[in-house]
Each structure stands twice: as C-alpha cells, then as structure tokens.
Amino acid sequence: MEIWFSEFHAPDVKHSIRVNRHLYSAQSDYQRIDIFDTPEFGRVLTLDGSVVVTERDEFVYDEMCAHIPMAVHPAIRDVLVIGDGDGGVIRELTRYATIERIDLVQMDNMVLEACRQYLPDNASGLDDPRVHIFCDNALRFIRRCQAEYDLIVVDSTDPLGPSESYFTREFFGMCHHALREDGILINQQGSPFFRHDAEELCRSHQRIVRLFPVCRVYQAHIPTYAAGYWLFGFASKRYHPIDDLDAPRWRSLGLDTKYYTTKLHVGAFYLPAFLENMLKEVEK
Amino acid sequence: MKKLNQQRAPIHEALQRFREMRVVPFDVPGHKHGRGNPELTEFLGEQCVGIDVNSMKPLDNLCHPISVIREAEELAAEAFGAAHAFLMVGGTTSSVQSMVLSACKRGDKIILPRNVHRSVINALVLCGAVPVYVNPEVNVKLGISLGMSREQVARAIREHPDAVAVLVNNPTYYGVCSDLRAIVRMAHQAGMYCLADEAHGTHFYFGEDMPISAMAAGADMAAVSMHKSGGSLTQSSLLLIGERMSPGHVRQIINLTQTTSGSYLLMSSLDISRRNLVQRGREVFRRVVAMSAYAHEEINAIGGYYAFGQELINGNSIFDFDPTKLSVHTRDIGLAGIEVYDILRDDYDIQIEFGDIGNILAYLSMGDRLQELERLVSALAEIRRRYQRDPSGLLSQEYIDPEVVASPQEAFYAQKESLPLAACAGRVCSEFVMCYPPGIPILAPGERITPAILDYIAYAKAKGCSMTGPEDPDITRLNVLL
Numbered sequence: 001m002e003i004w005f006s007e008f009h010a011p012d013v014k015h016s017i018r019v020n021r022h023l024y025s026a027q028s029d030y031q032r033i034d035i036f037d038t039p040e041f042g043r044v045l046t047l048d049g050s051v052v053v054t055e056r057d058e059f060v061y062d063e064m065c066a067h068i069p070m071a072v073h074p075a076i077r078d079v080l081v082i083g084d085g086d087g088g089v090i091r092e093l094t095r096y097a098t099i100e101r102i103d104l105v106q107m108d109n110m111v112l113e114a115c116r117q118y119l120p121d122n123a124s125g126l127d128d129p130r131v132h133i134f135c136d137n138a139l140r141f142i143r144r145c146q147a148e149y150d151l152i153v154v155d156s157t158d159p160l161g162p163s164e165s166y167f168t169r170e171f172f173g174m175c176h177h178a179l180r181e182d183g184i185l186i187n188q189q190g191s192p193f194f195r196h197d198a199e200e201l202c203r204s205h206q207r208i209v210r211l212f213p214v215c216r217v218y219q220a221h222i223p224t225y226a227a228g229y230w231l232f233g234f235a236s237k238r239y240h241p242i243d244d245l246d247a248p249r250w251r252s253l254g255l256d257t258k259y260y261t262t263k264l265h266v267g268a269f270y271l272p273a274f275l276e277n278m279l280k281e282v283e284k
Numbered sequence: 285m286k287k288l289n290q291q292r293a294p295i296h297e298a299l300q301r302f303r304e305m306r307v308v309p310f311d312v313p314g315h316k317h318g319r320g321n322p323e324l325t326e327f328l329g330e331q332c333v334g335i336d337v338n339s340m341k342p343l344d345n346l347c348h349p350i351s352v353i354r355e356a357e358e359l360a361a362e363a364f365g366a367a368h369a370f371l372m373v374g375g376t377t378s379s380v381q382s383m384v385l386s387a388c389k390r391g392d393k394i395i396l397p398r399n400v401h402r403s404v405i406n407a408l409v410l411c412g413a414v415p416v417y418v419n420p421e422v423n424v425k426l427g428i429s430l431g432m433s434r435e436q437v438a439r440a441i442r443e444h445p446d447a448v449a450v451l452v453n454n455p456t457y458y459g460v461c462s463d464l465r466a467i468v469r470m471a472h473q474a475g476m477y478c479l480a481d482e483a484h485g486t487h488f489y490f491g492e493d494m495p496i497s498a499m500a501a502g503a504d505m506a507a508v509s510m511h512k513s514g515g516s517l518t519q520s521s522l523l524l525i526g527e528r529m530s531p532g533h534v535r536q537i538i539n540l541t542q543t544t545s546g547s548y549l550l551m552s553s554l555d556i557s558r559r560n561l562v563q564r565g566r567e568v569f570r571r572v573v574a575m576s577a578y579a580h581e582e583i584n585a586i587g588g589y590y591a592f593g594q595e596l597i598n599g600n601s602i603f604d605f606d607p608t609k610l611s612v613h614t615r616d617i618g619l620a621g622i623e624v625y626d627i628l629r630d631d632y633d634i635q636i637e638f639g640d641i642g643n644i645l646a647y648l649s650m651g652d653r654l655q656e657l658e659r660l661v662s663a664l665a666e667i668r669r670r671y672q673r674d675p676s677g678l679l680s681q682e683y684i685d686p687e688v689v690a691s692p693q694e695a696f697y698a699q700k701e702s703l704p705l706a707a708c709a710g711r712v713c714s715e716f717v718m719c720y721p722p723g724i725p726i727l728a729p730g731e732r733i734t735p736a737i738l739d740y741i742a743y744a745k746a747k748g749c750s751m752t753g754p755e756d757p758d759i760t761r762l763n764v765l766l
Contacts, residue, residue, distance in 0.1 A: 140582075
C-alpha cells in the first residue's frame with residue numbers, strides 16, 4: 001500500500017512524501033490542519049496542504065530564526081514571536097537565560113493544540129514560564145506596542161493565505177514601531193527559486209528596505225520547502241548581521257546546535273548572484 | 285395569491301437546465317458559448333461564458349417577462365416587500381432614471397436634496413423635469429451633507445404644491461437617513477410620489493435594527509443597488525415599486541432606455557443574491573455591523589481620526605444612520621480624505637471606496653473578513669504616524685447652496701461657449717462637475733458658477749480628487765450658457 005502526501009511547490013512542480021499514517025486532520029476557523037507520520041521526515045505538520053514543519057528538518061528553520069539575532073544583539077531581553085504554531089523557534093529561544101520574556105502571538109489556537117499533542121518536542125518550550133501565549137490577530141496585537149521588544153521573529157506561513165498580513169507594509173511598519181531603537185526583526189522570506197515565490201520575496205523585501213536602515217537576506221537549506229532553499233530577512237535599526245556578530249560571546253554560551261554555527265552565520269548572508277541582483281533591483 | 289418559494293432561483297435554475305440541454309446555438313451572441321473567442325473563455329471561464337446567452341423561450345425575455353424572469357421578479361418583490369420588482373441590467377443609474385422618468389415628465393417639478401447622485405440629475409436632463417432643491421443640513425465639523433429635515437421638506441412642498449414627486453437618498457453615501465416615513469406621509473398628503481434612491485440601502489431590507497427601507501416606509505419607488513450591499517454582480521440592480529404605481533407603465537419607461545439583450549450573468553446574479561439575502565441576510569449583516577462597530581472602536585482608539593456613526597443621530601436631518609458604514613474623518617491628522625485614500629492604495633495596496641476633502645469611506649460588506657479589517661486599521665495607524673501634520677489650512681467641505689437658473693435639460697442643450705475656469709464666475713454652467721466617487725455634483729447643468737465653487741474645484745483638483753463631468757477632461761475649461 002502506498003499513501004503519498006503531495007504539495008505543489010510551483011504550478012508545474014510537485015513534491016511528495018510517503019505517508020505511514022494520517023494522524024490528525026481538522027478544519028479551524030482559519031485553515032485546514034493535518035499531521036502525518038512519514039518514514040523519511042517523521043511527523044509532518046501541514047496547513048492548507050502546505051508543509052509547515054517536519055520533525056526531520058525543523059531544526060534548520062528554528063535555529064536560523066533564533067540564533068542569528070541572538071549572536072548579534074548583545075542584550076535581547078524581550079522577544080515577540082508571531083506565528084510559530086509548532087513552538088520550535090520558542091524552544092530555541094528559551095535556551096538563552098538572558099531572555100526575560102517571550103510573547104507568542106498565534107491566531108489559530110487549534111494549531112498550537114495539535115502541535116502540543118503530536119509534536120511535543122517542538123512544543124516543549126511553550127511551557128517555559130517566560131513564554132506568554134496570546135491568541136490574537138498579530139496586526140491587532142502589535143498595533144498597541146511601542147518600543148517594547150528587542151527582537152521580533154515572524155514565523156508565518158506563505159504570503160498567500162491567512163498569513164498574508166505578515167508581508168504587508170503596515171505590518172512591517174508596526175514591527176518597526178514595536179521594536180526598541182536597537183531592535184531586530186527576523187522574518188521568513190520564502191523561497192527565491194520559483195518565479196511566483198521570487199516575486200513575493202521582492203515585494204516584501206522592498207517594503208522592509210524602506211523602513212529599516214539595515215536590511216539583509218540570509219539563506220538556509222530546508223529540504224521540505226520549495227526548491228529546498230529558504231530565505232530569511234534580517235532587518236534592524238542598528239546592528240549589522242555580520243559586522244556586529246560576536247562569535248566568541250555566542251560560543252561561550254556553549255549551546256549545542258545541529259545547523260547553526262558562527263561560521264555558517266557569516267556564510268548565510270553571502271547570496272548567489274541571481275539573488276543578489278534580484279534584491280539589488282528592488283533596493284534601488 | 286400563489287405561494288412563493290424563496291428557496292428557489294428560477295433564472296439560475298433555468299440556466300442550469302439550459303446548460304444540460306446542450307442546445308445548438310444559431311443565435312447571438314456570436315462567441316457561441318465561448319468557442320469563438322478562446323482567449324475570453326480562458327480568462328472568464330467556460331462556466332461563465334457558457335451562460336452568456338440571448339433571450340429565448342426557456343429563459344424568458346427581460347423586455348417582456350412572462351416565465352422565469354417574471355417569477356424571479358415576483359420573488360424579489362416579495363423579498364423586498366414591494367408590489368412589483370424589476371430586474372435591471374444597466375446599473376442603479378438605470379433604476380434611478382427609470383424611477384424619475386416614471387414619475388416626471390417635461391416641465392414637472394421634483395423636490396430633491398442637492399446631494400443626489402449624478403444619475404438623478406441626468407434623468408432630469410433626459411426628461412426635462414425641473415429640480416426644486418432642498419438644502420441638506422451640513423455637519424460643519426465633518427463637512428458632509430446630511431439628510432433633509434422634515435421642516436425643509438414641508439416648506440418645499442408648501443412652496444411648490446405643483447411638484448409631482450419628492451426624492452430621498454436612503455441613505456446618503458455616508459449612511460445618513462432622513463425621516464423617510466414622515467417624508468412619504470407629507471408627499472402623499474400633497475398628492476406627490478415619494479421616490480427613494482437606495483443605491484446604498486439593499487441591506488436595510490434584510491438586516492436587523494437597520495434604518496427603515498423605502499418599501500416599508502411606504503415609498504412609491506426605490507432604486508436598489510443589489511450589486512453594492514446585496515452581493516450581486518456589478519451593474520445589476522433592482523427597481524421596486526409600491527401599490528400606487530402601474531407596473532405596465534414603469535415597464536414601458538424602462539424599455540425606453542434599457543438594452544434588449546439583457547445579460548443573463550447579471551440577471552442570474554440578482555436571482556441568486558436575492559435568495560441568499562432571504563436565507564442568510566439577517567446573519568450576514570449582523571456580522572457586517574459587528575465588524576463595523578469593531579473598526580469604529582479600533583480606529584477611534586488610534587487618535588486623530590474620527591470614525592463616525594450612529595452617535596450623530598439627531599432625530600431629524602440625521603434621523604438614522606446605517607450601522608454598516610465605516611466613514612472616517614481625517615482632517616484632524618492634517619490630511620485630506622483623498623490623500624489618505626491615495627496613500628492607502630499606493631503604499632498599502634488597500635483600495636477603499638472613496639476619499640473626499642475631509643473623509644474617507646471604507647465599504648464593508650458580506651465579503652469582508654476580520655483579517656483584512658485589521659490591515660486597514662493598522663495602515664491608518666501607520667499613516668497617522670508617518671504623515672500627521674498641522675490641519676490648519678485644510679479646507680473643510682462646505683455645502684454650496686446652488687442657484688438654479690435653468691432646468692438641467694434646457695442648460696444641457698442650450699447654446700453655449702467654452703471658457704477657461706477663471707472666466708466662468710457669474711455664468712451659468714451647462715454641464716456637470718463632480719468628484720467621482722462619490723459622484724455628487726459640485727455643479728449641475730443650469731446652475732450659476734460662483735467664485736466659491738471655482739475655489740472649491742481648484743482645491744479638490746490640487747488635492748488629487750478625480751474630477752469628472754465636463755467636456756474638457758482636464759477641467760481647465762467649462763461650458764457655459766451664452
């Protein structure tokens with residue numbers, strides 16, 4: 001017997017993962033939520049039919065969201081995480097004793113609950129006493145914040161769908177307003193390879209560039225995402241992601257990681273030529 | 285009377301049957317279910333072009349309905365509490381014109397507020413009726429025209445006992461309602477018809493705790509934009525009439541100007557939307573009202589903006605206020621409404637209904653979701669933060685009392701000359717000047733051009749309002765009577 005989960009990465013490209021069992025399926029107010037058990041990727045969470053997280057490669061995404069800013073900014077105390085249904089980014093952040101508060105804003109409580117049940121390792125950070133969970137629309141939440149956070153991590157799904165708001169000018173503007181004067185914004189920027197994704201990337205990069213003096217894109221290799229190639233945005237009011245990297249300080253923390261290293265940190269910001277050109281075009 | 289079943293949609297059902305019959309078309313339209321125009325079919329979809337067909341026996345004929353269109357009209361009439369309903373395919377403009385043309389003929393007087401839609405005055409150009417304007421009251425702070433007060437209507441009726449009809453906006457673009465019941469009563473006592481422009485009032489017939497609808501208030505005719513709050517396709521509309529009107533006469537009037545090739549896309553959308561409103565309207569509009577209330581709260585919490593609504597009700601010129609409306613006064617943050625409108629579109633990819641000198645209007649409807657509303661509110665908060673400035677020096681929109689020198693028809697067809705704007709003061713205009721939207725004329729044919737009006741036009745142009753009406757598209761010249 002063969003059961004396959006398939007997802008279109010582009011209109012003419014399909015990615016399939018063999019499935020052992022379909023563990024969970026529900027329709028929330030916002031999206032369809034499914035969790036599969038798969039031989040290669042372990043448990044896989046999908047939202048509206050798109051892979052959000054797999055047990056096998058989540059470490060790449062979660063580590064790259066958390067450690068990059070933490071190795072740059074010397075004093076991150078207050079963190080806002082938007083999205084992150086599975087809790088993986090939070091789990092990484094809770095490993096830093098210097099963080100005093102992590103506010104998680106999640107629109108869809110059902111995702112959180114499903115992850116607590118089926119992806120308990122990822123969700124393990126959610127019970128940390130520093131973590132405060134708000135079930136709210138992030139735009140609404142952040143409208144009320146002013147110079148309150150040192151770091152904002154936007155861990156959303158793709159721009160088409162319920163997360164569309166997290167790629168808009170008004171959202172990035174609100175983030176800017178909610179950050180302290182040396183704050184950092186990390187957001188997922190999708191995949192640059194397929195044409196449609198590349199257009200979305202350019203649009204959102206352009207919006208961020210207009211708001212933050214420092215605005216760089218970095219990359220990681222994530223097998224289950226489109227083209228296996230994923231980008232993140234690093235936007236900041238003060239710190240430069242490479243010049244201000246304090247590698248000895250980070251290494252002294254002794255954190256054990258599977259993807260992130262301070263060397264890779266620097267390398268991740270060196271982009272292929274086609275991408276550099278594409279971004280240069282919208283930075284004009 | 286036979287029992288009607290509001291669960292049915294006769295035109296929709298007939299089109300479904302028609303599709304299954306796979307009739308061979310040797311009639312118009314020439315695209316023949318899309319086969320002859322593959323690019324169009326690719327763009328709009330086979331489902332859509334396949335029912336773009338002509339009148340035929342199983343599908344009835346809009347000019348003289350006897351079967352499925354007639355049934356759809358009867359269902360619509362029942363749903364809206366009207367004696368008869370006409371499906372309209374030329375926009376609510378055609379409903380308004382047919383309404384005016386049914387009530388007035390050449391030389392007749394019609395009492396109406398000056399803040400009517402251009403379609404009303406267009407109808408006067410067509411039929412030669414003469415407007416008697418009731419000056420609407422104005423909210424000076426917001427710079428918006430309100431409804432007509434009972435006293436003003438009574439005075440107009442007293443001064444013009446020979447008028448044949450009173451026309452009422454129910455509501456205005458901003459959502460302001462006059463005391464329609466009282467105005468209907470006064471008009472009928474004076475032997476006049478009462479007509480309602482309900483371009484923005486479809487939901488009054490289906491929502492809870494809404495301002496009264498024209499048919500419920502006893503009005504004789506109402507032009508209802510189903511494609512606005514009713515959810516049907518753009519350009520589809522309804523004309524409703526009460527017991528005092530002759531449906532045969534109104535049909536004749538409609539047929540003077542309406543196409544003989546009525547679109548089945550539009551008609552089926554009216555049919556399906558009517559059924560939807562009957563089945564789900566109450567719940568749907570409860571949600572819209574709740575969203576609007578939430579948006580008012582959030583926008584007013586930003587500071588600087590004033591999202592206004594039912595708190596303005598004063599029992600007369602604002603007898604009632606549409607609770608679905610989201611109008612926001614922007615002048616206090618130092619931006620004209622039209623500037624906020626432009627910034628929302630250019631910087632935030634948010635298209636709102638209109639912006640004028642002092643206000644913006646975001647149209648909320650059955651298709652809205654909270655997540656987009658959050659975007660709008662956040663964008664407004666951002667705009668305030670980025671652009672807020674001293675509001676002094678911004679014009680407030682003032683109501684300019686028109687001096688009607690000639691009837692719209694006389695002026696429109698009269699001998700005229702074209703003059704540069706600056707040379708027009710004191711002359712009589714032969715054309716319209718308006719910002720669109722909202723499409724309420726600043727000048728209508730037959731009105732005296734004053735320096736105040738010219739200043740206003742210059743200011744609106746400078747602020748970026750989209751001006752329409754005159755023959756000269758750049759509005760540097762106007763046609764005036766010789």
